[in-house]
Every structure is written in C-alpha cells, then in structure tokens.
Amino acid sequence: MAAALGVAGCGFALPASSVPAGSAVDWRVEPIQGATWRTPFVWPTRRGEVTVRPRAAFDISAVVAASEPYSLDGGAFLSPVDLVMTWGQLPEEPYRSRVSYYQITRYYFWRTRDPGLDLGYIATHSANMHMIPATRNLARALVHVGGGDRVRLRGLLVDVEGPSGYHWQTSLSRDDTGPGACELVWVEELQRGRRLYR
DSSP states (O other): OOOEEEEEOOOOSOOOOOSBOSSOOOTTSOOEEEOOOOOOEEEEETTEEEEEEEEEEEEEEEEEEEEEEOSSSTTTTTOSEEEEEEOTTTTSTTTTTTEEEEEETTEEEEEESOTTSOHHHHHHSEEEEEEEESSHHHHHHHHTOOTTOEEEEEEEEEEEEOGGGOEEOOOOOSSOOBTTOSEEEEEEEEEETTEEEO
C-alpha cells in the first residue's frame, strides 16, 4: 500500500517552574492568533544584536509529536529547538497511531499508510515551529520538551533581522506548506503538563 508523505518548511540545567498551571492543556482548540500592540525591539545574542519584529500575538495548545535541538546551524543562536506541534483531532485516534512525524534540517515530515485519513487535516493541524525563548529559564524548559508532551505556548510570531542582511521570517498561516511555512515563535510562557515556565 502506498504511503502518503507530507513536508513543511521553514543546556542541560533543569528549568525553574513558576507556579502550577490552573487548567490542563486543551489541544483540541485551534491556535489563537491576533493583532499585537508590541513594537520592534533589539535583543542581544551571542552573534550580536538582532531586531525582533512582532507580527502577531500567538497562543497554541498542542501535543508535541517530535522535537529537535539545534546548536550548529545558522539559526541556533536564536532558536535552539524546533517542536512539531499537533492539535485538534491529530493527538487522538485514529490519527495518533497512524501518522508518524520526523524532523531534519529545520523541516518536518509526516507519513501515514492509511488512505482513509484526511490528509489535508493532517497538514493543517500539524506544524514545525522554531522556538525563540525569551528567557534563559524558558530555553532550559524548551530543550526538555519531547514527543508526547502536552504543552501550551504563549508569545508572539516574529520576524528577526540581524547584521549582514540576516533575516528570518515567520509564517502567519497554519494552511501553508513548503519552505517558509514554519512559525517563528517568541516564547514568553510555556505550560508543560501542569507546570508553568517563564
């Protein structure tokens, strides 16, 4: 039987948990994206200062299907980890056991051998997101996130500009695929299970 395949482009210290989360992560809801009043700001990195340009406020609850840390590629100084996020019906049967996900070089792929599944739904309810932690504590928390974790992320979708013409642009849609389809997420709060990290 032929398999369906989809592709979309685009520290070891323990984190300090802030306070217990008030409610469980509800991955069935759609990601919330809206206008933001936030203005561009300068952020220091190990490669010099970059300008972060907020494009939208962002709030997503999901089950992580895969995670991939980065330390050597051109974006690792900004985004040390990518998370494949799944929401809606994807974390539940029949999708959960019949769709597999993997990552390579800032892309993610999904695969299923079940022709009865809604392939369009898989494509629009999964995404590889590049995480930019707003704090060191969030950086520590994000690298501990793995497949199967139930998470809620709140922050911004951003574009980033740096020296020598460096530019990294976020997607603003969950419906796009291919290169440039990944969200670039400035993470200000992470809920993992019942714990909050800031």
